[in-house]
Amino acid sequence: MIYVRPVTDAEQTELKRMTRQELGRVSQRAQMILLSAQRRTVPEIATIFSVSRATVRFWIRQFEAAGPAGLYDDPRSGRPRKVTSDAEATLLHLLERDPQQLDARYLATFWTTAMLVLVLATQLLLHVCRNTIRNVLQRLKLRWRRPRLAMPRKTDPAKARKQWEIAAAVIRAGPDAAVVYADESRVQTLPLLRAMWQWLGQQIRIPTPGSNTTRALFGALNIRTGAWHYHVRRRMKKEDFIAFLEYLLTVYPTQMIILIVDNYSSHTAHDVADWLTAHPRLQLHFLPKYCSHLNPVEPIWLQMKGQIAANRLYGSIKLVLAAVDTFFARMTPAQALTWAGADK
Numbered sequence: 001m002i003y004v005r006p007v008t009d010a011e012q013t014e015l016k017r018m019t020r021q022e023l024g025r026v027s028q029r030a031q032m033i034l035l036s037a038q039r040r041t042v043p044e045i046a047t048i049f050s051v052s053r054a055t056v057r058f059w060i061r062q063f064e065a066a067g068p069a070g071l072y073d074d075p076r077s078g079r080p081r082k083v084t085s086d087a088e089a090t091l092l093h094l095l096e097r098d099p100q101q102l103d104a105r106y107l108a109t110f111w112t113t114a115m116l117v118l119v120l121a122t123q124l125l126l127h128v129c130r131n132t133i134r135n136v137l138q139r140l141k142l143r144w145r146r147p148r149l150a151m152p153r154k155t156d157p158a159k160a161r162k163q164w165e166i167a168a169a170v171i172r173a174g175p176d177a178a179v180v181y182a183d184e185s186r187v188q189t190l191p192l193l194r195a196m197w198q199w200l201g202q203q204i205r206i207p208t209p210g211s212n213t214t215r216a217l218f219g220a221l222n223i224r225t226g227a228w229h230y231h232v233r234r235r236m237k238k239e240d241f242i243a244f245l246e247y248l249l250t251v252y253p254t255q256m257i258i259l260i261v262d263n264y265s266s267h268t269a270h271d272v273a274d275w276l277t278a279h280p281r282l283q284l285h286f287l288p289k290y291c292s293h294l295n296p297v298e299p300i301w302l303q304m305k306g307q308i309a310a311n312r313l314y315g316s317i318k319l320v321l322a323a324v325d326t327f328f329a330r331m332t333p334a335q336a337l338t339w340a341g342a343d344k
Contacts, residue, residue, distance in 0.1 A: 004036040004060050012037070014068045029059045029071040036060055082128055083136045087120060091136065094119060113137075159288035166285045169258055173283075177256040180220045180248065181340075183297035184236050184264070187309065187320050188214040194310040206311050213317040217324070218244040219297050220251075220259075221340055226333025228300070232321060238269040245275065245282060257282040263289055296340030303339050304328075 007015070018030035028049055035045050036056075046053045062070035083091075099106040099115060108115065113130040120126040120133075156162070170179050190212040198204050218231040218240070231247045233240040248257060261267050263286050276284055287294050308323040 002042055002057060002060065003039060004033055005064050007033070007037045011067055018068060018071070026071055026073070030068070032056055032059055033063050033068075033071070082126065083120075083132060087124055087126055088136060088140065090120070090124060091116060091133075092140065095142070154290045156288035156290055159291065162286060162288045166258075166260055166287075169283060169285055173256045173258050177258055178252045179223050179258045179260070181223055181260045181295055181297050182218065182220040182244070182248075183262065183295050183301065184241075185217045185219065185301040185305075186214050186236075187217060187305075187317075187324060188212050189314060189317050189320060191311055191313050192305055192309045194306070196311060204311075207313050209313065209315060215317055215321060216240060217301075218247075219300065220244075220248060221297050221300065221336060223296065223337075223340075226335075226337040228328060228331060228333070228336050230324075230328060232324075236264075236266055238266040238271050241266040241269075242272060242275050245272075245279070249279065249282060255281075258285065259283065260285050260287060260295075262287050262292060262295060299339050299341065300331075300336060 012034070015030045015034050019027050019034070021027075022030065032045050032049065035048070036042075042053050042056045042060075045056045049056075059071060094102070094116065095111055099108055099111055102119075106115065113133045116133050117128060117130055120128060170177070173179075189209040191206050191208070193206065196204070216233045216236045218233060218236075220229045221227075222229075229248065229251050231244045233243060245259075248259065259282055261284065266272070267284070267286070272284070276282065292298060304324065304327050308327050309320070314320045314323065
């Protein structure tokens with residue numbers, strides 16, 4: 001009769017652990033060794049586990065040669081990948097191109113797994129399924145996700161010159177001048193939808209007002225003091241911008257005003273230029289194009305809408321404007337400068 005050699009205490013502890021924690025065949029092999037150590041015969045063990053006697057004898061020899069570690073399977077190479085490195089390189093090259101640039105017969109403007117399967121079959125004579133292509137793309141760190149809209153990356157060639165002109169105008173005006181950044185925004189009765197926590201399978205529905213009513217807000221931030229001023233209008237046309245300029249003259253009745261705005265069409269209108277000629281106490285300067293991030297009023301609008309408008313229905317534009325009044329009444333100059341990033 002063949003029995004396993006004497007098992008040490010440490011080996012017995014490890015074998016018992018393997019029977020509890022290892023999976024499948026490895027756990028079974030550890031049990032075979034423990035039974036053999038209890039003087040159970042090879043035919044008995046083969047019957048218990050429904051294996052051949054040769055299998056039982058093989059694992060007894062493996063244990064005697066290497067201990068519990070000999071009961072594990074050796075690493076296996078597995079089946080060679082059908083999608084070779086050359087095929088992966090072809091996939092990456094395709095994904096960087098518009099399908100219609102490769103073949104006008106393609107109807108889609110982006111690649112799908114079905115299209116990639118077809119290209120590999122026609123170009124490389126490699127026949128794989130869509131799941132294989134999907135697994136390859138994931139291995140190459142690619143994910144199927146929705147893209148995001150973005151403004152084109154443009155640069156105003158006169159950016160540096162315009163920034164220096166603004167700085168020079170502020171210096172010439174002296175410390176008593178009001179240096180003000182201005183911008184427009186809209187509020188509306190239709191709620192702004194923002195991401196929020198929701199119960200799985202229960203999408204929250206935000207009521208709509210039926211008809212959407214809007215108002216234009218003209219806002220101005222004194223970058224030196226943090227003072228905030230805003231003016232409500234129905235639209236953002238040149239007439240409304242001129243009304244806002246006249247409002248600023250009443251806010252600063254004696255000071256020189258350096259007003260810095262973006263290149264919105266109502267700001268550059270001829271009527272606005274004529275008004276500025278008649279009111280030299282207010283100087284208008286333009287930020288570089290494509291540089292809305294340079295306007296410190298933008299983050300204040302973002303804070304306002306996030307706090308009063310996100311996922312909230314007011315029912316009337318009067319209630320919306322009341323919420324706007326409350327928000328700005330609570331905003332201190334220090335808070336405005338913090339949000340604007342001008343307190344650093």
